[in-house]
Amino acid sequence: MNVTNCLLLCLGGLLFCTHFCQSIEPLTIGAAIGISTVGLTYFKSQTYCRFYECCDDRSIPANITALRLSLEKTLYGQHIVAQHIIPALTAHFSAQSKSRKPLVLSFHGQPGTGKNFVADQIAKALYLEGSNSGYVVKYLGRSDFPQAEFVGIYKERISNEVRSHLRSCPRSLFIFDEVDKMPSGVLDTLTSLVDYNAFTDGTDHTKAIFIFLSNTAGTHIADHLGNSMKAGKLREDTRLSDYEPLLQRAAYNMDGGMKKTSLIEAHVIDHYIPFLPLEKAHVVQCLEAEFRRWDKTPDRDIINDILSSSISYDRMHGLFVSSGCKTLEKKVAMAIY
Known part of the structure; x- marks a missing residue:
């Protein structure tokens, strides 16, 4: 049997292809298998992936422009969020990006200020299926990690599931909601997974995104903004730099999933984003x-x-x-x- 016919059999998924191709030179067989892998990938992209979700550009369009327009139209009172989320995501998805780690964002603010809303908007813009995408993974502090005595079990679960999802799709989005309701230490297992050059098995983690949502420091944000406004500063003139150090200290010292966490000690959180209290x-x-x-x-x-x-x-x-x-x-x- 010639190489072409052998290759066609391989593309058809016939496992006994190599049995028919034993007379072909090993290098030729290697080349044929390489070509067949490319062929199968192309075949999948033109058939299955046209109708079902795959880890590709069709299913993960990463439409940052749509996100920007949506936030401009539907997000109220959060100028700092809009100013920094869009550039952070744009840089992360840029073709020129040379990042060696995932993008890690930590949202802080009182209930009702838009943390979940923005996280859902990000998922909707990045993935064709939005929050329903198989590549969007969400954890809830109170329901997923309710008991402090099981921190060790929770850490192993998070580590295994994050690794599995990244192997399935390096462009996965992980959202950890109610971080302030999680036991202290449960997020430590993520530190090595979101740090530089984390994986030694060849798994690409640099395209992933991790978002933490927490009510922690909500009152600190409100006090800082209130005092600034009473001193004559306009709400819209406050900047991220006014809040980031405050958020980092509060998250590290207050009860919750980030208390004394190595995530903060190792400086792997890229941006602490304040959600200002609403008027x-x-x-x-x-x-x-x-x-x-x-x-x-x-x-x-x-x-x-x-x-x-x-x-x-x-x-x-x-x-x-x-x-x-x-x-x-x-x-x-x-x-x-």
Whole structure:
């Protein structure tokens, strides 16, 4: 049998190809197998991967432009988030990127300020299937890691699952929500996985993204912003550098999954992103957006009723809505029905 026919058999998945090709030179067989691997990859991309999710550009378009436009339209009161998330992701996915480690982001802020919303928006922009993608892995602190005495088991689970997902698709996204509700030490196992040149088995981890979501330091952010505003500084004039050292210290010292963690000690978290507390004007924007989501014109009477009956402000400064935009979805839905 000639090389061409042998190759065709290999492409057809016939395991006995080499049995028919024993008379062919070893180097020729090696070349044929190499070509067949390329052929099978091409065959898969033109058949299976056209209809099902694969770790390729079709399933992972990484549409940063769409993310930027979405955040500009739907994210309220978070100028620092918008200013830094887009450049960080753009650099990470750049063809010129020479990063030797994954991108690691840590989101901090009070409930209702948009941490989960932005994480979901990132997943939606990066993956064709959004948060439902098989390459988006999400952990919840309270449900996935509820008991401190099982930290060792949790660490082994995280290590095995992260490694498995990265072998399946190096461009995976890992989201760890409710980090402040996790036992201290559970995230230490990630340090070696997100550091420089972490894997010795050839697994590529440099294209992955890790995002940590935490309420830790939410009050610190609010106090810092409130004091700045009372001193005459505009909210929009505050910068990431005003908050990053504060967030790093608070995350390291306060109870939760990052307390005394080697993730912080090893400096593998690339960006600490503050989600600022929301003011009344931002909550009004959230309410208006909810009406539009229902294809309804915002009803001022309902909005004013929700603001007067369901909104409370922080005791320290009296500037910020305690629950942010959380629960507003259900308030508007109930009013509409």
